[in-house]
Amino acid sequence: MGLLSLIIFLPVLGVILIALIPRLAEKTIKWLAAVFTFIPLALAFYLFFVFDRSSGSIGVMQFQENLSWIPAINSFYHVGVDGISLPLVLLMAILGFLVVLISWKVHLRVKEYFIWLLLLETSILGVFASLDLLLFFLFWEIEIVPMYFLISIWGTGRRSYSAMKYVIFTLVGSAFMLAGILALYFTTGSLNMLEITQKIGAAAAVIPLTAIFFLLIIGFAIKLPVFPLHTWLPDAHTDAPTGVSVVLAGALLKMGGYGIIRVCVSIFPDVARTWAPLFIVLAVIGIIYGAAITLRQTDLKRLIAYSSVSHMGYVLLGIFALSQVSLVGASLQMFSHGIVTGLLFAMAGLVMHNAGERDLRKLGGLAKQTPLIAVVFSLAGLASLGLPLTSGFAAEFLVFVGAFSSKVVAGIQVYTLISAIGVVLAAGYILWMIQRVFFGPALEKFNAVKDADKLEMVYMVAFVALILLVGIFPSILTNIYNMGIEPIAKFLIP
Amino acid sequence: MNFSLLMPELTLAITAVLVILLDLFIKQKSWLAAVSILGLGISSAFALGLWNGTPQSAFNNMLAVDNYAIFFKLLFAGIAILVILASTDYVSKFQRFQGEYYALILLSALGMMLMASTTELITLFISLELVNLSLYALVGFLKDGKSAEASLKYLLLSAVASAVLLFGMALVFGFTGQTQLGEIARSIQSTLAAGQVNSAPAVLVSPGLFVGIVLMIAGFGFKIAMVPFQMWVPDVYEGAPTPVTAYLSVGSKAAGFAIILRVFYSAFIQPSNLGLDWGMIFAVLSAVTMTVGNIIAIQQDNIKRMLGYSSIAQAGYLMVGLATVGLAPALTSAGQAPLLFFLVSYSLTNLAAFIAIIAITSETGSDLIDDFKGMGKRSPWLAAALTLAMISLIGMPPAAGFIAKFYIFSAAVQHDLLWLVIIAVINSVISAFYYLRVVKVMWMNEPASAEKVPASAALIVALIFCSLGVLLFGLLPGLAMNPAGLANMLGF
Numbered sequence: 001m002g003l004l005s006l007i008i009f010l011p012v013l014g015v016i017l018i019a020l021i022p023r024l025a026e027k028t029i030k031w032l033a034a035v036f037t038f039i040p041l042a043l044a045f046y047l048f049f050v051f052d053r054s055s056g057s058i059g060v061m062q063f064q065e066n067l068s069w070i071p072a073i074n075s076f077y078h079v080g081v082d083g084i085s086l087p088l089v090l091l092m093a094i095l096g097f098l099v100v101l102i103s104w105k106v107h108l109r110v111k112e113y114f115i116w117l118l119l120l121e122t123s124i125l126g127v128f129a130s131l132d133l134l135l136f137f138l139f140w141e142i143e144i145v146p147m148y149f150l151i152s153i154w155g156t157g158r159r160s161y162s163a164m165k166y167v168i169f170t171l172v173g174s175a176f177m178l179a180g181i182l183a184l185y186f187t188t189g190s191l192n193m194l195e196i197t198q199k200i201g202a203a204a205a206v207i208p209l210t211a212i213f214f215l216l217i218i219g220f221a222i223k224l225p226v227f228p229l230h231t232w233l234p235d236a237h238t239d240a241p242t243g244v245s246v247v248l249a250g251a252l253l254k255m256g257g258y259g260i261i262r263v264c265v266s267i268f269p270d271v272a273r274t275w276a277p278l279f280i281v282l283a284v285i286g287i288i289y290g291a292a293i294t295l296r297q298t299d300l301k302r303l304i305a306y307s308s309v310s311h312m313g314y315v316l317l318g319i320f321a322l323s324q325v326s327l328v329g330a331s332l333q334m335f336s337h338g339i340v341t342g343l344l345f346a347m348a349g350l351v352m353h354n355a356g357e358r359d360l361r362k363l364g365g366l367a368k369q370t371p372l373i374a375v376v377f378s379l380a381g382l383a384s385l386g387l388p389l390t391s392g393f394a395a396e397f398l399v400f401v402g403a404f405s406s407k408v409v410a411g412i413q414v415y416t417l418i419s420a421i422g423v424v425l426a427a428g429y430i431l432w433m434i435q436r437v438f439f440g441p442a443l444e445k446f447n448a449v450k451d452a453d454k455l456e457m458v459y460m461v462a463f464v465a466l467i468l469l470v471g472i473f474p475s476i477l478t479n480i481y482n483m484g485i486e487p488i489a490k491f492l493i494p
Numbered sequence: 495m496n497f498s499l500l501m502p503e504l505t506l507a508i509t510a511v512l513v514i515l516l517d518l519f520i521k522q523k524s525w526l527a528a529v530s531i532l533g534l535g536i537s538s539a540f541a542l543g544l545w546n547g548t549p550q551s552a553f554n555n556m557l558a559v560d561n562y563a564i565f566f567k568l569l570f571a572g573i574a575i576l577v578i579l580a581s582t583d584y585v586s587k588f589q590r591f592q593g594e595y596y597a598l599i600l601l602s603a604l605g606m607m608l609m610a611s612t613t614e615l616i617t618l619f620i621s622l623e624l625v626n627l628s629l630y631a632l633v634g635f636l637k638d639g640k641s642a643e644a645s646l647k648y649l650l651l652s653a654v655a656s657a658v659l660l661f662g663m664a665l666v667f668g669f670t671g672q673t674q675l676g677e678i679a680r681s682i683q684s685t686l687a688a689g690q691v692n693s694a695p696a697v698l699v700s701p702g703l704f705v706g707i708v709l710m711i712a713g714f715g716f717k718i719a720m721v722p723f724q725m726w727v728p729d730v731y732e733g734a735p736t737p738v739t740a741y742l743s744v745g746s747k748a749a750g751f752a753i754i755l756r757v758f759y760s761a762f763i764q765p766s767n768l769g770l771d772w773g774m775i776f777a778v779l780s781a782v783t784m785t786v787g788n789i790i791a792i793q794q795d796n797i798k799r800m801l802g803y804s805s806i807a808q809a810g811y812l813m814v815g816l817a818t819v820g821l822a823p824a825l826t827s828a829g830q831a832p833l834l835f836f837l838v839s840y841s842l843t844n845l846a847a848f849i850a851i852i853a854i855t856s857e858t859g860s861d862l863i864d865d866f867k868g869m870g871k872r873s874p875w876l877a878a879a880l881t882l883a884m885i886s887l888i889g890m891p892p893a894a895g896f897i898a899k900f901y902i903f904s905a906a907v908q909h910d911l912l913w914l915v916i917i918a919v920i921n922s923v924i925s926a927f928y929y930l931r932v933v934k935v936m937w938m939n940e941p942a943s944a945e946k947v948p949a950s951a952a953l954i955v956a957l958i959f960c961s962l963g964v965l966l967f968g969l970l971p972g973l974a975m976n977p978a979g980l981a982n983m984l985g986f
Contacts, residue, residue, distance in 0.1 A: 069970075069972060070897070070971050070972045071972050072831075072901075072971075072972065073900075073904065138891040141891045142892055145885060145890065148933075152934065153938055160934060167930065168923065168926065168927075171923040175916075175920055175922065175923050178900070179907070179912065179915055179916055182903060183907060183912070185904065186907055206908075
C-alpha cells in the first residue's frame with residue numbers, strides 16, 4: 001500500500017475502529033478521529049515536500065499506484081497526484097484534521113458524527129487522487145451519503161429539506177456525468193484519464209465530443225457551483241453544522257473545479273475553447289450576481305455561503321480564460337478559498353455557538369467581549385475580499401492578470417473588467433458584515449459571551465498562518481500548479 | 495437417460511417430500527428448516543459438481559445442463575437458503591403447517607431450477623406452473639383477509655398470464671412446427687435458407703410469429719412484474735407473509751429473467767431484424783416500467799408496497815439488459831453478463847432489505863414506513879444494513895447496485911441505447927426520494943421505544959451474509975464475480 005492510499009484510507013480505518021469498539025467515551029472517539037486525520041495530514045505534508053519539482057517531471061503523475069480493480073471493464077485502482085491535485089489533497093488533509101478540532105464541541109450522537117465526517121474525508125481525498133474515471137465517480141458518489149446524514153441530523157433550520165435538495169442536485173449531476181463517462185469509455189476503450197487524453201483525438205466518438213463534454217460538465221458545474229445551478233448551495237451551507245460547512249466550502253466545492261480542469265478542459269481542449277465564451281459569461285454573472293445577492297443577506301452563514309458563489313465565479317473565469325496563468329490563478333483561488341472560507345465558516349460557527357445568535361440585525365459590538373474572534377474573523381474577511389499579503393489577493397490577482405492577457409477568448413478583457421467589480425462588492429459585504437457583528441456599541445445581552453478558548457486558538461492560528469503564508473509566498477503553490485497545468489495549457493493555445 | 499444430470503433437482507424433490515413426512519413425527523419444528531437447508535446445500539453441491547462440464551442436452555433435448563443453468567440453480571438454492579434462514583422466527587409463530595411451508599419453498603425452488611435449464615416450451619410451462627402453484631399457497635399462508643386476497647389475486651392474474659403465454663407458445667409452434675428452442679431457431683433459419691430471403695420469408699412477413707413472440711413477452715412480463723402487467727405486485731407483496739414477499743421479489747423475478755433470456759436468445763435471435771424487433775419492445779417497455787414503478791413508489795406509506803413498486807422499477811433496469819441482448823448484433827453475448835451480475839446483486843440487496851424488514855416489522859407489528867422511526871437508535875446494525883440496502887437499490891457506491899447498474903448501462907450505451915440509459919439514470923435519481931425516506935425515518939426521527947429489536951441467530955447470519963455480499967460486489971466486483979466469466983454461458 002502506497003503513501004497516497006494510506007492518506008486516502010486511514011480515515012476509513014478510524015471509522016472501523018470507532019464503529020466496532022463498543023462503549024467508547026465521547027472523548028476517545030474525538031481523539032481517535034483526531035489521530036486518524038492527523039496522520040494523513042502529516043503524510044500529505046510529506047508528499048508535498050518530496051514531490052519532484054524538477055523540470056523533467058512536468059505533467060508527470062507522481063506517487064502512482066495502479067492495481068487491477070475490475071478487469072472486465074478495464075478499470076483500475078489507479079491513484080496518483082500531479083501539480084493540480086497535490087495541493088487539493090493537501091487542502092483536504094488540512095481541513096480534515098482542523099474540522100475534527102472545530103467539531104470538538106459536538107455532543108449530539110458523537111459516534112455517528114465522526115464516522116460520517118471521516119468517510120467524507122476519504123471520499124473527497126479519493127476524488128482528488130483518482131486517475132481512473134470509474135474510481136473517480138465512485139468516490140464522487142460516496143461523498144453524497146455522509147453529507148446527507150451530516151446535514152440532516154446535525155444541521156439547523158430546514159435541515160432535512162436542505163439535505164434532500166443537496167442529494168437530488170448532486171445525483172442529477174452525477175447521472176449526466178455517468179452517461180458522459182460511459183460515452184468516453186466506449187469512445188476510447190479506457191477509463192484511465194491520462195490514456196483517454198491521448199486517445200481521444202484519434203478515436204471515433206460514439207456521440208459528438210461536444211455532447212460528452214456537456215454531459216460531464218453538468219455534474220461539475222452543479223458542484224462548483226456555476227450560476228444558475230447554484231441554488232442548492234445557500235441552503236446546504238446555511239443548514240449544515242459548522243464543521244460540515246467548513247468541509248463543504250473548503251474542499252467539496254473544489255471537486256467541481258478540479259473536475260472541470262482535469263476532465264473537461266484537459267480531455268476536450270478544442271471543445272473547451274469553442275464554448276469558453278459561454279462559461280465566461282456564466283462566470284461573470286455568477287461573480288456579480290453572487291456578490292450582489294450577498295449584500296442583501298441578514299443571516300451570517302447565508303452571507304458567507306453566497307459569497308462562495310461569487311468566489312467560485314473567479315475559479316470558472318480563470319479556468320475558461322484558458323491561459324496558463326489564469327488556470328494557475330483558478331487553482332490557487334480554489335486553495336485560497338478553501339482556507340479562507342473554511343476559516344470564515346469556523347468563525348461564524350464560533351460566534352453562533354458562543355453568542356447564540358446568527359442574525360446580523362441582532363448582533364453587534366462583539367469586539368468588546370470577544371476580541372480574539374473579532375481579529376481572526378476580520379483577517380479572514382480581509383483575505384476573502386482580496387487584501388494584499390493574504391492568499392485571496394494572490395489568487396484573484398493571478399486570475400485577473402491571466403484572464404486579461406489571455407489570447408484564447410475574444411473580448412475577454414471586457415469580461416475581466418466587469419468581474420473586477422465583484423471585488424468592490426466583496427469589500428462592501430465583508431466590511432459590512434464585520435461591522436455589524438463586531439463593531440458598534442457593545443450590547444449588554446452579549447456580556448456573558450466567551451472568547452475563543454485554547455483549542456479554538458489552535459485552529460485559528462493554523463488557518464491564519466496558512467492564509468498569510470500563501471499570501472506572502474504564493475510561489476510555494478504556484479510552482480507546483482505550473483507543473484500540472486503546463487501540459488494542459490499547451491493544448492489550449494489555438 | 496443420465497439421471498446424474500438431474501441430481502440437483504432430484505435432491506430437492508426428495509428433500510421436500512422428506513420434510514413433509516418428518517413434519518408428522520418431529521416436535522421441534524426448527525429441525526425442518528435445518529433439513530431443508532441441508533437439502534438445498536446438497537443440491538447446490540451437485541450443481542457445483544456439474545459446473546464447467548461440457549454443455550449437455552438431456553432427456554430428448556428438453557433440459558440443458560450448461561453453465562447458465564447451473565449458475566441459476568446455485569442462485570436459486572442460495573436465495574431459498576437465505577429465505578429459510580430469515581423465516582425461522584416468522585414461521586415458528588404458525589400453529590400448523592410449518593412443514594408445508596418449508597416444503598413449498600423447496601418445491602418452488604425446484605420449479606425455478608427447472609425453468610433455468612429447460613429448452614423446450616412444454617417443459618417450460620410445466621416448471622413455470624410448479625413455481626406458480628407453490629407460490630399461490632405460500633402467499634396465502636397467513637390465512638387472514640389480506641393474505642387470502644393476495645393469494646386469490648395472484649392466482650387469477652397469474653392464470654390469465656399463463657393462458658396468454660400458452661397462446662403465444664401455440665402461435666410460435668404453429669408457425670415453426672417445433673417446441674424445442676433450438677429447433678424453433680433452425681426452423682426460422684430454414685425458411686430463410688430456402689431461398690425466400692429475397693422473396694420475403696413467409697414466417698417473418700406474416701404477423702403470426704411476431705404476435706406469438708409478443709404474447710410470450712406479455713406472459714413472461716407478468717412474472718418479472720413488467721408494466722403493464724404489474725398490477726398484482728403491490729397487493730400481493732403487501733398481503734403475503736414478509737419472507738414470502740422477499741422470495742417473490744428475488745427468486746420469482748430472477749427465474750423470469752432466466753427463462754426470458756434463454757428463450758429469446760436461443761430461439762429468436764436470428765435473423766437480426768427479429769432480435770431488433772423484440773429488443774426494441776423491451777427497450778420501450780423498460781423505460782415505461784422503471785418510470786411507472788419509481789413514480790408510484792414515491793407515494794407509498796407501506797414499506798412492502800414501496801418495495802413492490804421498487805421491484806417493478808428494478809425490473810425496468812434489468813430489461814435494459816434484455817434490450818441490449820436483442821439489439822446487439824446477433825449471437826454476441828453482450829448484455830448477458832451484466833444482466834446476470836445485476837440479478838445476483840439485486841437478489842443480495844433485496845434480501846438484505848427484506849430480512850431487516852422482517853426483523854423490524856415483527857417487533858413493531860406494522861409495515862408502515864413511519865413506524866420505522868428511530869430504528870437507528872434502537873438497533874443501529876439492523877438499521878445500517880437496511881440503509882446499505884437502500885443505497886444499493888438507488889445504485890450508489892459503495893454498494894453492489896452501483897456496479898450492477900454501471901455494467902448494465904455500459905453495455906447498453908455500447909449498443910446505441912444512450913437514450914434509454916439517460917432515462918434510466920434520471921429514474922435512479924427519482925428513486926433516491928423514496929429510498930432515502932426510509933433512511934431518514936430510521937436515523938432522524940425519535941424512536942417510539944428504547945427497546946432493541948430482537949432477531950434470531952439464523953436471521954442475523956442471513957443478514958450479515960447479504961450485507962457483506964452487497965459490499966463485496968460493490969467494492970471488489972472483479973473478485974466477487976468476474977462478469978467476463980459470465981458471458982457465453984448459454985450452451986443451448
